[in-house]
Amino acid sequence: MKSKNGFTLIELLVVIAIIALLLSIIVPALKIAKERAMDTICTSNIKQYQVAMALYCSNNDENFANGEDWIYLGFINGGPFPTAPHSFNCVWHDATLTPNGTVVQYLGDNKVALCPLFAKIAPSRCNCVVYPSTHNAAIPIVPQFNYTLSAYLGAYKYRSGCKDQVVKITRVKSPSQVVMFGEENPMRIPASVRKDLPGGSNATVNDCLLWPYEPANAKSKIDGMGGRYARFDGSGFSDCFGTYHRAKDDARFLGFTNAVFVDGHVQYVAPEETLKFMWPY
Numbered sequence: 216m217k218s219k220n221g222f223t224l225i226e227l228l229v230v231i232a233i234i235a236l237l238l239s240i241i242v243p244a245l246k247i248a249k250e251r252a253m254d255t256i257c258t259s260n261i262k263q264y265q266v267a268m269a270l271y272c273s274n275n276d277e278n279f280a281n282g283e284d285w286i287y288l289g290f291i292n293g294g295p296f297p298t299a300p301h302s303f304n305c306v307w308h309d310a311t312l313t314p315n316g317t318v319v320q321y322l323g324d325n326k327v328a329l330c331p332l333f334a335k336i337a338p339s340r341c342n343c344v345v346y347p348s349t350h351n352a353a354i355p356i357v358p359q360f361n362y363t364l365s366a367y368l369g370a371y372k373y374r375s376g377c378k379d380q381v382v383k384i385t386r387v388k389s390p391s392q393v394v395m396f397g398e399e400n401p402m403r404i405p406a407s408v409r410k411d412l413p414g415g416s417n418a419t420v421n422d423c424l425l426w427p428y429e430p431a432n433a434k435s436k437i438d439g440m441g442g443r444y445a446r447f448d449g450s451g452f453s454d455c456f457g458t459y460h461r462a463k464d465d466a467r468f469l470g471f472t473n474a475v476f477v478d479g480h481v482q483y484v485a486p487e488e489t490l491k492f493m494w495p496y
Contacts, residue, residue, distance in 0.1 A: 279369035
């Protein structure tokens with residue numbers, strides 16, 4: 216009697232079920248692995264900014280660069296930057312602007328300007344898409360940078376002065392505890408999402424600085440709340456660290472972001488840690 220070749224219907228169904236099971240395991244693992252690879256690139260990128268600033272300081276009497284012209288010259292001193300047709304909220308994705316600032320000149324490679332994960336999620340989740348009224352429709356949403364400098368480091372004359380900033384890198388008392396560069400979200404953080412972030416954050420990446428409080432009078436405000444680790448009273452941050460790395464939700468609010476400290480080490484930080492790691496006093 217001849218044996219029959221081929222699979223029975225039941226055998227085919229079993230094979231298909233096994234393949235589907237394997238895919239359900241492998242695909243999420245590959246997604247995680249891909250994000251981890253992007254995280255590694257982002258960590259390397261943001262480290263280069265600390266190196267660039269350190270080089271700038273060594274060539275400028277240990278002074279930090281002026282905060283608002285480290286990417287683009289002309290941003291500080293109440294000048295007309297950005298000018299029409301540029302939109303302030305669109306500076307981070309305006310490809311017509313050429314990085315020529317005091318610190319980017321030390322980078323030597325514009326490829327480090329973007330975190331790959333930010334570049335992936337920002338065009339569809341950014342404030343310019345969710346709230347079109349904030350966006351200049353003539354400027355395509357093609358991210359150009361996402362790393363931003365602490366507003367408490369350096370000096371500038373715009374926005375009421377710089378009395379609460381540390382001007383020299385040698386004056387930072389705890390370099391391993393003070394963030395130099397961080398990442399902001401492209402999207403707002405709802406007040407109901409992060410338990411330790413009362414008020415959430417209505418600000419998104421739009422310029423080159425992280426501004427938890429206006430540096431001109433930040434010290435008095437923070438002291439009035441009980442010290443440098445005090446968090447906001449429910450009104451929310453002006454700026455804060457992002458949430459999109461290793462997020463536990465699809466909306467990318469329950470995650471962390473990369474930050475490089477004055478001493479050069481890089482670590483994940485959460486938005487509720489913004490004041491804790493940025494305040495240099």
